[in-house]
Amino acid sequence: MNRHPDKRSRLVDAAVRLVHEQGFARTTLADIAGAAGVPLGNVYYYFKTKEAIGEALVAHHAGHYATLRGQWNQSGDARSRLAAFVQMTADNRAVLARSGCPVGTLCAELHKAGGPLAEQTGAIFTELLGWLEEQFRALGRDTDAADLALHLLSALQGVSLIAHSLDDPEYVDRETARLTGWIQTL
Amino acid sequence: MNRHPDKRSRLVDAAVRLVHEQGFARTTLADIAGAAGVPLGNVYYYFKTKEAIGEALVAHHAGHYATLRGQWNQSGDARSRLAAFVQMTADNRAVLARSGCPVGTLCAELHKAGGPLAEQTGAIFTELLGWLEEQFRALGRDTDAADLALHLLSALQGVSLIAHSLDDPEYVDRETARLTGWIQTL
DNA sequence: GTCTATACATGGATAGAC
DNA sequence: GTCTATCCATGTATAGAC
Numbered sequence: 001m002n003r004h005p006d007k008r009s010r011l012v013d014a015a016v017r018l019v020h021e022q023g024f025a026r027t028t029l030a031d032i033a034g035a036a037g038v039p040l041g042n043v044y045y046y047f048k049t050k051e052a053i054g055e056a057l058v059a060h061h062a063g064h065y066a067t068l069r070g071q072w073n074q075s076g077d078a079r080s081r082l083a084a085f086v087q088m089t090a091d092n093r094a095v096l097a098r099s100g101c102p103v104g105t106l107c108a109e110l111h112k113a114g115g116p117l118a119e120q121t122g123a124i125f126t127e128l129l130g131w132l133e134e135q136f137r138a139l140g141r142d143t144d145a146a147d148l149a150l151h152l153l154s155a156l157q158g159v160s161l162i163a164h165s166l167d168d169p170e171y172v173d174r175e176t177a178r179l180t181g182w183i184q185t186l
Numbered sequence: 187m188n189r190h191p192d193k194r195s196r197l198v199d200a201a202v203r204l205v206h207e208q209g210f211a212r213t214t215l216a217d218i219a220g221a222a223g224v225p226l227g228n229v230y231y232y233f234k235t236k237e238a239i240g241e242a243l244v245a246h247h248a249g250h251y252a253t254l255r256g257q258w259n260q261s262g263d264a265r266s267r268l269a270a271f272v273q274m275t276a277d278n279r280a281v282l283a284r285s286g287c288p289v290g291t292l293c294a295e296l297h298k299a300g301g302p303l304a305e306q307t308g309a310i311f312t313e314l315l316g317w318l319e320e321q322f323r324a325l326g327r328d329t330d331a332a333d334l335a336l337h338l339l340s341a342l343q344g345v346s347l348i349a350h351s352l353d354d355p356e357y358v359d360r361e362t363a364r365l366t367g368w369i370q371t372l
Numbered sequence: 373g374t375c376t377a378t379a380c381a382t383g384g385a386t387a388g389a390c
Numbered sequence: 391g392t393c394t395a396t397c398c399a400t401g402t403a404t405a406g407a408c
Contacts (some may be wrong), residue, residue: 193373224374225374225375225376226375226376227374227376227377228373228374228375229377231373231374
């Protein structure tokens with residue numbers, strides 16, 4: 001891949017941003033083309049259909065989180081990794097209040113639409129849950145590591161949704177503060 | 187209102203169901219009209235625009251939760267009310283896995299679209315948070331009642347989103363079991 | 373109040389010149 | 391590989407007969 005790095009990646013970057021802000025259905029190919037500085041008809045040279053852009057979008061997010069996990073795995077212990085994960089959400093308070101979690105909102109929308117894209121997006125959550133479970137297991141929580149992972153991801157996804165729905169980053173502050181404290185008690 | 191109870195309420199009921207399953211944008215007026223057994227053109231006698239249907243939809247959900255809170259307020263203590271709230275989510279495991287929380291998914295979609303409907307939907311969360319806060323306060327948690335309310339709603343909304351994204355009701359089971367246990371410890 | 377036919381805008385996708 | 395012009399399906403909304 002990447003024989004056309006310039007235009008193709010510009011299109012993907014534009015799609016990532018616009019879809020996060022507007023949703024997938026409401027983002028038109030003309031929007032994406034315009035934001036990337038590419039004529040509309042030329043988009044189809046890089047992506048056969050709009051759904052193909054959706055796939056690239058999902059792959060982008062999956063790759064992004066994989067990279068983050070790789071970085072977190074490099075340093076610190078399990079507890080500090082979990083804290084870093086929560087802190088990332090806290091740092092993104094403004095964006096989350098404005099447009100929600102890029103992955104969570106995309107998952108919700110694509111699952112209502114159905115189709116193969118829905119499963120691919122959901123896989124990002126599966127991978128994240130697996131990584132979280134590893135961290136909890138490293139903390140000695142062998143029996144309930146999966147439940148703790150689910151609880152943490154639920155709380156973060158939920159507060160992102162609430163902060164987005166009420167357009168108020170303060171909710172992110174409060175819940176992430178609670179979760180950070182909770183992690184220290186484990 | 188309600189001078190046209192039959193057709194109008196049939197349209198709203200159909201809209202509630204279809205929008206939950208497909209999302210607001212993907213649900214066409216023809217879909218709603220067809221499901222309600224009303225000719226397409228006649229829909230516009232009851233609702234001037236599609237957005238007007240959206241308003242009725244949001245009002246329906248707001249009224250539904252207001253009714254539920256009224257019932258819960260009739261009986262039991264604060265702890266059992268909170269347990270009933272969590273249990274409602276647990277009971278809806280199948281629907282949540284298939285289509286997500288009707289309010290949460292609607293909030294997410296409408297906030298990406300913008301406009302006045304977004305705020306009206308978000309208000310459902312505000313009302314729910316207020317009621318939850320009252321219950322926690324009744325349990326003697328005066329200082330952190332609001333934080334506990336946010337935590338509970340976040341966890342439930344988050345696990346609904348995850349179960350929906352992974353199309354698996356088991357996630358709902360696990361997180362609601364945890365939350366039910368947590369409430370008993372307060 | 374009800375319903376059919378249709379206008380109009382939007383947006384995904386293609387044709388074909390360059 | 392690039393870009394303009396255009397096709398065509400979909401869906402909201404309206405006109406107007408009944």
